[in-house]
Amino acid sequence: MPPRKDPDASANVPSFYGAELRYRRELAGLTLEQLAEGSFRGVPFLSQIERAERRMPVDLARHVDKVLKTDGFFERRCEDVRKARARGHADYYVEVLELEEHALDVEEWAPDFIPGPLQLEPYIRAIIRAALPSETEEQVALKVSARQERAWLFADPKSPETWLVLSELVLLRPILDADQMAEQLAHVVEVARHHRFIPQILPWDIGAHPFAMGTTRLLTFADAPPLMYSEGMYSGQVIDDPGCVRQYAKAYDRLRAAALPPDVSLKMIENAAEDYRNGKQPRGLEQGRVAQEQPQQR
Incomplete structure (x- = not known):
């Protein structure tokens, strides 16, 4: 031994x-x-x-x-x-911080925002100020630092393999000014092109789908049963019931099947960044269909 x-x-x-x-x-x-x-x-x-x-x-x-x-x-x-x-995180998220360090795979659904480890500082600040407008600058700075420390999830070669399904609305909603949104989305593209995660975009007009709810993450481990984490604006819950986790996992498979292919999705994110950079509102689903039909053209 x-x-x-x-x-x-x-x-x-x-x-x-x-x-x-x-x-x-x-x-x-x-x-x-x-x-x-x-x-x-x-x-x-x-x-x-x-x-x-x-x-x-x-x-x-x-x-x-x-x-x-x-x-x-x-x-x-x-x-x-x-x-x-x-320190710098919500109390309900502490257990997830521990779990993600030891996960083999992470499968995440992000309906509202770019996930924390992919967020740049202006994006982090905008989200914190929207959710917690009375926080002091010191408190905000602590939360920004804590979220930036989680960037290792998409930088360390030993980090969990991650599959990320983003709602198209994440691209269309201008949380920041155009230049900052362009920089933020370009950062997502850059990280994805380094093969640190597999992206998929779920079209905004998909209709009913299995995860019409808050942020959800499925974590699998080498020596422990899988877990599901579900989060709202001010609360989060780790779900470990095997039957329930299995239902979530199967629903996530259906979500991935409904989303656009990874190459088309990455092109959509890239084109959205370019639109913001040129002072335009991203064209949305039309862009994805064009990319799907003509992947080499803009």
């Missing part, structure tokens, strides 16, 4: 928490299986907490404190870990 990798307790708060959990468990002479017994959580989940890859839920912290006789230590420190993880 390969040597065990111990967490670096000095790295950050979650690492300290995970290292302390492993220390207390081994001090008590318990295996992960023994500690997990009666907790309604699996061994992989506890192992990920020890490696600082996931956050300890309060119910599990209470169970651990009871089994290890740690006088409420792990329950009290849950909040510290949550704050460390959530």
